Amino acid sequence: MLDRSQRGARTPAELYGLDATVNEVLTRREAIRRGGAVAAAAAVFPSDFTDRLARIAPQDAVVPWTNAPDAGGRSNTLDWQSLESWVTPSEHLFRVGHYGMPEVDGATWSLEVGGMVDRPMTFNLDQIRSRPSQDVTMLLECAGNRGFATFMGALHNATWTGTPLAPLLREAGVQDGGIEVVFFGTDTATETIRDIEVEQQFARSLSIEDAMAEDVILAWAVNGEALPTGNGFPLRLIAPGWYGVANVKWLSRIEVRDTRFMGKFMARDYVTLRQEGSDADGVWAETSVGRTNINSIPAKVVRTDSGYRIHGAAWGKPVDRVEVSINGEAWQRVTLGEGQDDPHTWTFWHMDWDASPGEHTVTSRAVSTSGEVQPTMEDPEMVQKITYWESYGSVVREITIPAE
Ligand SMILES: Nc1nc2c(c(=O)[nH]1)N[C@H]1C(S)=C(S)[C@@H](COP(=O)(O)O)O[C@H]1N2
Numbered sequence: 036m037l038d039r040s041q042r043g044a045r046t047p048a049e050l051y052g053l054d055a056t057v058n059e060v061l062t063r064r065e066a067i068r069r070g071g072a073v074a075a076a077a078a079v080f081p082s083d084f085t086d087r088l089a090r091i092a093p094q095d096a097v098v099p100w101t102n103a104p105d106a107g108g109r110s111n112t113l114d115w116q117s118l119e120s121w122v123t124p125s126e127h128l129f130r131v132g133h134y135g136m137p138e139v140d141g142a143t144w145s146l147e148v149g150g151m152v153d154r155p156m157t158f159n160l161d162q163i164r165s166r167p168s169q170d171v172t173m174l175l176e177c178a179g180n181r182g183f184a185t186f187m188g189a190l191h192n193a194t195w196t197g198t199p200l201a202p203l204l205r206e207a208g209v210q211d212g213g214i215e216v217v218f219f220g221t222d223t224a225t226e227t228i229r230d231i232e233v234e235q236q237f238a239r240s241l242s243i244e245d246a247m248a249e250d251v252i253l254a255w256a257v258n259g260e261a262l263p264t265g266n267g268f269p270l271r272l273i274a275p276g277w278y279g280v281a282n283v284k285w286l287s288r289i290e291v292r293d294t295r296f297m298g299k300f301m302a303r304d305y306v307t308l309r310q311e312g313s314d315a316d317g318v319w320a321e322t323s324v325g326r327t328n329i330n331s332i333p334a335k336v337v338r339t340d341s342g343y344r345i346h347g348a349a350w351g352k353p354v355d356r357v358e359v360s361i362n363g364e365a366w367q368r369v370t371l372g373e374g375q376d377d378p379h380t381w382t383f384w385h386m387d388w389d390a391s392p393g394e395h396t397v398t399s400r401a402v403s404t405s406g407e408v409q410p411t412m413e414d415p416e417m418v419q420k421i422t423y424w425e426s427y428g429s430v431v432r433e434i435t436i437p438a439e
């Protein structure tokens with residue numbers, strides 16, 4: 036991937052607060068208090084992730100990439116070469132916590148809805164859970180994914196259950212002049228802003244219109260069970276079509292405001308810096324990481340009876356088609372599989388490949404239903420992007436097909 040000095044020496048783990056052990060620290064008492072089977076399952080999550088992947092994937096049929104520095108296994112990120120399941124099992128969900136992973140007591144937790152509303156409201160967990168519920172299956176990707184060569188699996192595709200946000204905001208009555216809805220987490224840290232140390236809560240905002248979209252929910256369950264601590268227990272925002280950072284976990288307050296919210300994760304961090312225009316003389320634009328981009332990756336190559344099959348995934352925008360180029364030759368259309376009718380999930384794809392022994396490259400690109408083409412990493416759209424966020428350019432895989 037790009038190697039820019041601006042990235043500094045920090046590792047993905049430091050940047051994203053990734054924590055592989057959060058599920059392991061759940062105590063029995065917490066499991067009982069939360070009352071969900073998920074908590075009990077999480078408590079016995081095996082520490083050797085790689086070992087378990089070897090058991091669920093037919094690894095002997097996979098021909099490994101020779102340039103795959105994927106961080107499979109670390110911090111629960113996805114190991115693409117072990118990809119089997121379209122829905123990511125709950126215990127495999129990667130977890131990001133910039134301000135640590137708060138353990139919230141569901142019994143005393145409450146959610147406030149306030150700011151520019153006619154009727155401020157407070158909910159406890161039972162009150163939230165007894166509201167109308169809706170399931171949303173969504174691909175969630177960290178905007179930093181693939182910004183580093185070793186950080187390629189920070190994404191998951193899971194089914195979230197929660198209550199739609201729009202009716203709740205209508206009940207609260209958004210006042211004239213309200214333009215944004217800010218979502219605050221319970222997690223806090225001390226930040227230095229213009230030499231002043233202030234206590235900040237993790238927060239992100241959406242415009243009123245985006246917050247009112249019909250698939251935006253306040254989720255209390257994932258894959259049918261209570262949220263794991265690391266994924267936002269007891270309640271998180273699920274906003275399909277937005278990068279992970281917008282999906283605020285451990286929610287404590289929802290606030291309607293009449294100005295743009297400029298908190299750290301809107302306006303200072305998670306900001307993409309890019310020079311626009313194809314001849315690099317355009318405006319240096321700083322944009323807040325927001326909606327996801329059209330994206331795809333070749334996941335793995337598997338030996339079949341008659342040859343080889345390339346498996347992959349595409350996501351980020353509703354997928355119209357995916358194309359593969361072998362050794363830099365013409366793009367060939369692949370067969371789309373599971374997920375192709377759902378705009379918010381990933382779409383699995385495959386292509387049979389009559390590969391000859393030797394070294395090859397395999398690249399994919401996805402095209403959205405509205406015509407956006409995933410760029411290559413050499414495209415000005417990627418090259419003129421200085422920050423590591425939103426690295427959605429095509430991934431070039433290298434592979435050596437063994438002699439028969
Ligand atoms: N409260 C809170 N919500 C948060 C974060 C956080 O640090 N605090 N991290 C965000 C980021 S950057 C990502 S990528 C996603 C990751 O969601 P996951 O941990 O369920 O995979 O959570 C988002 N929601």
Ligand SMILES: [Mo]
Nearest residue numbers: 177178279280
């Ligand atoms: Mo993220």
